[in-house]
Amino acid sequence: MTSSSPIRAIVTGHARGLGAALAEQLLARNVAVLGLSRSRHATLKTRFSAQLEEIELQLADPARVAQWIATDALRNFVSGAQTVLLINNAGMVQPIGPIEGQDAADIAKAVSLNVATPLMLASALSAAAVDANDRRIVHISSGAARNAYPGWSIYCATKAALDHHARAVALDANRALRICSLAPGVIDTDMQAEIRGSGEEQFPMRARFEELKRNGQLSTPEQCAAQLIDYALSDAFGQTPAADIREIAKPA
Numbered sequence: 001m002t003s004s005s006p007i008r009a010i011v012t013g014h015a016r017g018l019g020a021a022l023a024e025q026l027l028a029r030n031v032a033v034l035g036l037s038r039s040r041h042a043t044l045k046t047r048f049s050a051q052l053e054e055i056e057l058q059l060a061d062p063a064r065v066a067q068w069i070a071t072d073a074l075r076n077f078v079s080g081a082q083t084v085l086l087i088n089n090a091g092m093v094q095p096i097g098p099i100e101g102q103d104a105a106d107i108a109k110a111v112s113l114n115v116a117t118p119l120m121l122a123s124a125l126s127a128a129a130v131d132a133n134d135r136r137i138v139h140i141s142s143g144a145a146r147n148a149y150p151g152w153s154i155y156c157a158t159k160a161a162l163d164h165h166a167r168a169v170a171l172d173a174n175r176a177l178r179i180c181s182l183a184p185g186v187i188d189t190d191m192q193a194e195i196r197g198s199g200e201e202q203f204p205m206r207a208r209f210e211e212l213k214r215n216g217q218l219s220t221p222e223q224c225a226a227q228l229i230d231y232a233l234s235d236a237f238g239q240t241p242a243a244d245i246r247e248i249a250k251p252a
Contacts, residue, residue, distance in 0.1 A: 006082040007233070008032045010074070010125065012059055012117070013090030015041045018140070018184065021225035022087055027051050029229070034077045036121075037090065053077060059090050060113040065120055075128040083134040085232060086125045088118035088162070091140065093155050107154055114158035119165055126177055138232050139166055139181040141242065146183070163242040170241040178238025182231070184224045185246045 009026045013019035014035035023033050023041065027048040035041060035054045045052050055073065058064045068074075078084045091114045095106040122137050129135050144152055145159035166181035227245050231237055236248075 007085065008034070008078055008081040008083075009085040009087065010034045010036065010077070010121070011087045011089055012036045012121070014044075014054075015039050018221045018224060019087075019089040020044075021221035022089060022229065023052070025222070025225045025229055026085075031085075032077075032081075034074075059117045060092075060109045062112050062116045062120065065117050069120060069124045074124055078125070078129040078132060081129065081132050083136065083233075084125065084129040084132045085136045085138070086121060087138045087140065087228075087232070088121060089140045090117070091158075093152070095154055096151050098151065099153055102154065110154050111158055114155070115161045118162060122165075122169070122179070126174075133176055135177045136232060136237060137166075137169075137177070137179040138228070139163075139179075141181040141183045143183050143186075143244070145181070145242075166241040170238070179241060180232075180238055181242045182228065183244040183246075184228060185219050185244070 009031050011019055011023045011026070011033055012035075014023040014033070015037040019035075019037070020041060023035055023044060026033050027044065030051070032051045033048075033053070035044075035052065036057050036059065037054070038058055039056060040054045041052075045054060055068065057068055092110055094110060095102045118139055122139075125137065126135060139162040141162050142155070142159040144156045145163045148156050163181040166179045169177070169179045224245065227248075231245065231248055
């Protein structure tokens with residue numbers, strides 16, 4: 001790593017959506033970024049060649065993630081950093097629909113991507129960055145972690161798992177590690193288009209998300225990323241293990 005940034009960040013799912021906005025804004029703040037995704041970002045490497053490392057990794061395959069963790073790549077990336085930030089952003093909303101219609105392989109894929117991989121990376125980062133005096137972990141959560149929605153049993157359950165993981169880790173006696181499972185609000189991404197494209201028999205609340213889009217009530221990935229990074233790097237980060245960016249960002 002050629003960058004001398006005292007802060008280094010790992011972002012999963014950095015190739016598009018919120019993950020791409022997070023990676024771009026961290027790089028613009030002179031933070032070295034390691035992007036983990038099934039594909040590379042189309043343009044970021046050409047703009048930030050010295051600060052960005054990219055690993056193509058099937059994050060929905062825990063065996064492949066474990067193999068990558070077993071290499072020295074993560075330890076080498078965080079070596080010498082004062083602050084290390086992991087943003088577990090990659091996730092999927094499928095399978096959508098009532099329990100009897102869910103495919104077993106789709107359930108396994110969602111649980112792997114939404115839960116197993118974030119927990120594996122959190123543990124690996126905590127072990128690899130033992131020399132950093134400031135380790136921070138952000139799980140990208142959802143309002144679905146705290147409110148049940150029909151047709152979203154898998155998504156709700158997996159996001160709730162991240163919330164409870166953060167709550168439990170926060171109880172560990174480790175003052176050099178801060179963690180928060182952070183709901184980012186409703187963002188205008190491909191996932192939202194996927195939600196609006198689902199049938200009402202699969203997701204009875206689809207009309208609500210169509211209305212949010214129609215009324216311009218979705219935040220952009222760039223707006224959300226700015227708020228999220230500001231909070232993740234603030235002194236207040238980690239005081240609450242499960243939070244909502246919309247509450248944190250409210251004016252006093």
